Amino acid sequence: MISVAVVGCGAIGGVVARALHEGEVVGARLAGVVDPNGTRGLPGMSLEEALAAADLVVEAAGQAVLADVGPRVVAAGRDLLVVSVGALTDDALLARLHGAGDGRVHLVSGAVGGLDMLRSAARMGPFETVRIVTTKKPAGLVQPWMSAAEADRVRATDRPLEVRRGPAREIAAAFPRSTNVAAAVALAVGDWDVVEAVVVADPAASLTSHVITASGAAGEYRFEIRNRPSPDNPTTSQVVPYAVLRAIGDLAAPSGAFR
Ligand SMILES: NC(=O)C1=CN([C@@H]2O[C@H](COP(=O)(O)OP(=O)(O)OC[C@H]3O[C@@H](n4cnc5c(N)ncnc54)[C@H](O)[C@@H]3O)[C@@H](O)[C@H]2O)C=CC1
Ligand SMILES: O=C([O-])CC(=O)C(=O)O
Incomplete structure (x- = not known):
């Protein structure tokens, strides 16, 4: 025990x-x-x-x-x-x-899956492209480092809004309560530089989605995860x-x- x-x-x-x-x-x-x-x-x-x-x-x-x-x-x-x-x-x-x-x-x-497959594939050879697109309700994506104008734009969007796109290392640090999954993908493929992360605010996103796509020596992969948000903390998947x-x-x- x-x-x-x-x-x-x-x-x-x-x-x-x-x-x-x-x-x-x-x-x-x-x-x-x-x-x-x-x-x-x-x-x-x-x-x-x-x-x-x-x-x-x-x-x-x-x-x-x-x-x-x-x-x-x-x-x-x-x-x-x-x-x-x-x-x-x-x-x-x-x-x-x-x-x-x-x-x-x-x-x-x-909050994501497919990490086992990405780790297996990375052993066979390097990935050429890896991307994770995370879509959540806007409120939880507002960050203290955003300008007041950007924070308002994110909060008030009435359609899907791309909030940030960049290297997984930058994005996982910039949204510390919302994009740990970008770091998980980078750690799984063993290459911080190849992973691009995209954060989308969507007021209609009743489910939080993470779409992971990757292509490289072992093949092509796409994992789509659509999670119910936690009732205690809507930025976290239940x-x-x-x-x-x-x-x-x-x-x-x-x-x-x-x-
Ligand atoms: N790997 C993944 O897929 C995910 C990772 N996360 C990570 O998990 C973290 C926790 O998520 P939630 O439970 O939703 O957050 P939460 O905000 O509901 O809970 C965090 C808890 O930590 C406590 N806390 C703060 N400082 C502390 C300290 N010094 N020692 C002990 N406890 C302390 C708070 O009082 C609070 O109860 C997030 O900040 C995020 O970094 C969240 C979602 C997915
Ligand atoms: O729970 C989720 O969907 C993802 C999340 O917040 C994180 O990776 O930090």
């Missing part, structure tokens, strides 16, 4: 922690939840207590928190499951995580905590997991 601490008790961490607490993942149990803003009635603990008690720490609190907490988890010899994979646009953080200690670093596939629970289940009882 592995003991799991969850850092961040929001739309993702709250669902993950409750399911662990209620014994829904074979081979895993909840050690406790770390969140300065409350733990929704679940057992709370400090990060220091989590590092002492847990075999696995799940980060579900955001890119900035991962940068702070991640190296401490690995340095303590605890395994780390990363949800805010967009923080890994920072090569220095990735190097710190790999060099910090004995804990192993695992990444969650999160399936994400279940991707985390699936990953924890695979780590706790690997038999039968796709590899």
Whole structure:
């Protein structure tokens, strides 16, 4: 039985922690939840207590928190499951995580699929083009770095509006709560430079979509994901905590997991 601490008790961490607490993942149990803003009635603990008690720490609190907490988890010899994979646009953080200690670093596939195939194909040879187009409701795409005019234009659009297009590294950092998936694709293909990310605001997007297209030595790929948004946080797809629970289940009882 592995003991799991969850850092961040929001739309993702709250669902993950409750399911662990209620014994829904074979081979895993909840050690406790770390969140300065409350733990929704679940057992709370400090990060220091989590590092002492847990075999696995799940980060579900955001890119900035991962940068702070991640190296401490690995340095303590605890395994780390990363949800805010967009923080890994920072090569220095990735190097710190790999060099910090004995804990192993695992990444969650999160809101998208096809990463296994992209990883397999990348082994055969390089990709020539990879693109991920993310379409969400406008409100969650407004960012603090936008000018007032741009923020208003995004909020008020009455049709699909391309908000940004650029390298995955730039986009995943520029929309830290909305485009971790662009980093996930880049990490899967093992090439930050080949992946272009596009962010579209669409007031009619009742589902969040991520369309991944790729072509290269192994062939041509297209994955279209249309996720229901989380009722707790509309910028997050509701399936994400279940991707985390699936990953924890695979780590706790690997038999039968796709590899
Ligand atoms: N890989 C993927 O496909 C996806 C990744 N994400 C990432 O997951 C993160 C969390 O998403 P949600 O749960 O929807 O966000 P949320 O805003 O609902 O929850 C975040 C929680 O973290 C807590 N928190 C803040 N600072 C903390 C700290 N220092 N220590 C512990 N907890 C802290 C907050 O109080 C809040 O409860 C997002 O910011 C994003 O980076 C989100 C969606 C998809
Ligand atoms: O949940 C989603 O659809 C994607 C998301 O917010 C992210 O990648 O940060």
